[in-house]
Amino acid sequence: MSKETLTSTFTELRKGFLRLAMRFLPSQEDADDALQEAFFRLWKQADRISSREEAEALTVVTVKNLCIDILRRKSHLQTVELDENRDNAVGDPESEAQEREERFRIIERIIELHLTPLQRQILHMKEYENKDYEEIAEILGMQPPAVRMQMSRARKEIRACYLKQMER
Template sequence: MNQSDFLKTVLPFKDKVYRLAKRLLVSAEEAEDATQELYFKLWKNKSKLSDYKNVEAFAMTMTKNYCFDRLKSKQASNLTLVHSNYKEKDTPLEKQVEHKDSVNQVQRLIESLPEQQKIIIQLRDIEEYDFDEICKMVDMKPTAVRVALSRARKTIREALIKKHNYGVS
């Protein structure tokens, strides 16, 4: 596999790798390092990439494993998570603050989920992978993935309802 073929194969999902790393490691710098490390490993093993049916799923699994290793090694530092997936135009400041607060609340709730649920909700609801791909990435049966996703969504929904009903976090 030459450099051009490699880039055609792996560049389309670079942003997804970064977002998963950022979700798990929280820090943008750590996520960038993880993405760079993953791409270096993929380049070193470029001759073996054709052995995989879905290189993207393989890369996401590698990312998840690398991030877990980083977290276990205690090298990751706690940095704040900043949401920058969208920018609003011509929205009153009050609404912008409300939206930002809601996004931050959901992010905090996702971060408080158990690791498995956090990964599954990231892959399904944010990265929009289908269930078969998620099952391969997390090495779980479809029923277990659906149950974990359902529980994660229910936890977030209940926390948001409680906050909006009582105004308390």
Template sequence: MAEEFLIEAFVRLKGRWRPQAEDALQEAFCRLWGRKYNLRSEREAEALLARTSRNISIDEARKRQRRPTVPLDERIRWGEEEVYSAQERETLFRQVEASIDRELSKTQRRILRRHEYEGVTLEKIAEEMGMQPAAVRMQISRARKALREKFRKEYENV
């Protein structure tokens, strides 16, 4: 009976790739495990698992609607297809660098370059600069936002 139910619960998560369905089912089991001492029967557990699986499926569908994604196989692969020529990439890089120098504070520039270009962790940057990791994250967030807004304004007119 339990095996049949698992198959049915798995099928309820239709419209998903198998790994997503497996993740949702595992999440349902984890939630059920937290309530294991409150369950009185196998039937009650099965019903709760079915309801939880359904709710997780609905939650995931809502998330996908709010944040639509493109499957990886449909995205342009930089290594296979050149989107920009080397000269265009160099020009874009110079524009970004100039914007970083113009738009960001000295602290934001230093943090952004250490993290994005050199791959230094936020914790290490915080330690080096005598800051809290949360403050470093905030500086990166503000720097990215400033650059986004700058490029959005610049390219709105194009």
């Protein structure tokens, strides 16, 4: 399939894709961003898409997954109440550094005790060696989506264990 066919398919069906994104996302701006990112991702693999129907199906799946990713990112943004005295208060840098170090140790323990060896390996390559998912997949003989899924599960487990630990 040529890039022209992908472009014409996407253009013809854009309103439907936008309606799909709007079912997930609260704003038109976020929906437009999801569509733009979906088109960009599909553009990179346009030569591997064999038909208009496949382009449509891949776009639907890609838009849906991007919408879910956007919702997840937004749900992780924390809100903090304004403290008018915060800027005037002088924090103890040593105490703050100790708190950060303690949180880091807790997370390291969670990683060691709760993640699978594969998840630990992927996390290490991604976060400490700055490798992208494609590189990790090649090294481990996996598909990039499988690497992303393992990374997602690892992060979810770390988050759940950390929150449970903080409740104590």
